[in-house]
Amino acid sequence: MFKIGCHLSSAGGYLAMGQTARSIGANVFQFFTRNPRGGAAKPMDRNDVRDFIAYANREGIGPILAHAPYTLNAAGAEARVREFAETTMADDLKRLELTPGALYNFHPGCHMGQGTDKGVELIASMLVRILSRLDAPPSTTILLETMAGKGTEVGRTFEELRAIIDAVEPKLPFPYRLGVCLDTCHVWDGGYDVADGLDDVIAEFDSVVGLDRLKAVHLNDSMNVRGSHKDRHACIGKGKIGVDALVRVINHPRLRDLPFYLETPNDLDGYRAEIAFLASRRAPVR
Ligand code: FE
Ligand code: FE
Ligand code: ZN
Numbered sequence: 001m002f003k004i005g006c007h008l009s010s011a012g013g014y015l016a017m018g019q020t021a022r023s024i025g026a027n028v029f030q031f032f033t034r035n036p037r038g039g040a041a042k043p044m045d046r047n048d049v050r051d052f053i054a055y056a057n058r059e060g061i062g063p064i065l066a067h068a069p070y071t072l073n074a075a076g077a078e079a080r081v082r083e084f085a086e087t088t089m090a091d092d093l094k095r096l097e098l099t100p101g102a103l104y105n106f107h108p109g110c111h112m113g114q115g116t117d118k119g120v121e122l123i124a125s126m127l128v129r130i131l132s133r134l135d136a137p138p139s140t141t142i143l144l145e146t147m148a149g150k151g152t153e154v155g156r157t158f159e160e161l162r163a164i165i166d167a168v169e170p171k172l173p174f175p176y177r178l179g180v181c182l183d184t185c186h187v188w189d190g191g192y193d194v195a196d197g198l199d200d201v202i203a204e205f206d207s208v209v210g211l212d213r214l215k216a217v218h219l220n221d222s223m224n225v226r227g228s229h230k231d232r233h234a235c236i237g238k239g240k241i242g243v244d245a246l247v248r249v250i251n252h253p254r255l256r257d258l259p260f261y262l263e264t265p266n267d268l269d270g271y272r273a274e275i276a277f278l279a280s281r282r283a284p285v286r
Helices: 014-023 046-059 079-096 116-132 158-171 184-190 198-208 243-251 268-280
Strands: 004-007 028-032 064-067 103-106 141-145 179-183 214-219 260-262
Touching: 004 268, 014 028, 014 046, 014 268, 028 260, 079 103, 079 116, 103 179, 103 214, 116 158, 141 158, 141 214, 158 198, 179 184, 184 214, 198 243, 214 243, 243 268, 260 268
Parallel strands: 004 028, 004 260, 028 064, 064 103, 103 141, 141 179, 179 214, 214 260
Antiparallel strands: none
């Protein structure tokens, strides 16, 4: 089944997001766990969560993808910044246990001049501390997002994501596997040719990270040329990646069963149109 959806506002709660998703032809969605630029999270409304879970089961919606706030920087130079990241992620993971089986995506972080190796070390040690404090592995799968390499972002290369994974998993008190969310705009801006060399990019991801860790795709076009390190999303077919390439992404035999989340600059009508278009270009299983 084609799992396709988009980023939605969480202002109305979980059930409202599920209903909105359905109303635009989506069967998955992404949302911010809290204000993307701030810190405070609304208290969880347990009735809303219960109603949403029943609705999602009935309508076949999910997996839901929770996105950590942009301000979360595990690799920050200041202790205060790193502490905010740690407190926030720990709290997000606790809340997400109310919606079992969710995905939780975060931007690995910006090293702020400390260097990539130091960034990797700070990100990994935060994940180890957060997870080690739990009694059991969370039901949520934590996803590292592939980044465009803007500024001092860590996670532009598949090797950097691998380094984080390798510095976390052996140190945990229980078996747990981190996942990855591949953002088509970000990897393109980071230099990977998902337009003309998709097979090679997927093969490289598989050899460095392992395709079994790929749990979600952020489906975005890019305003900028490959390797620009800009991270400006464009609507499907309105950017430099192009519609044909993005249609190849949703139909690629090794990607097609993943959930796809649009983060294109759209209102709900725009998302509805993009979802309908992509569904119309979805090839039958061979
Ligand atoms: Fe993101
Ligand atoms: Fe993204
Ligand atoms: Zn982005």
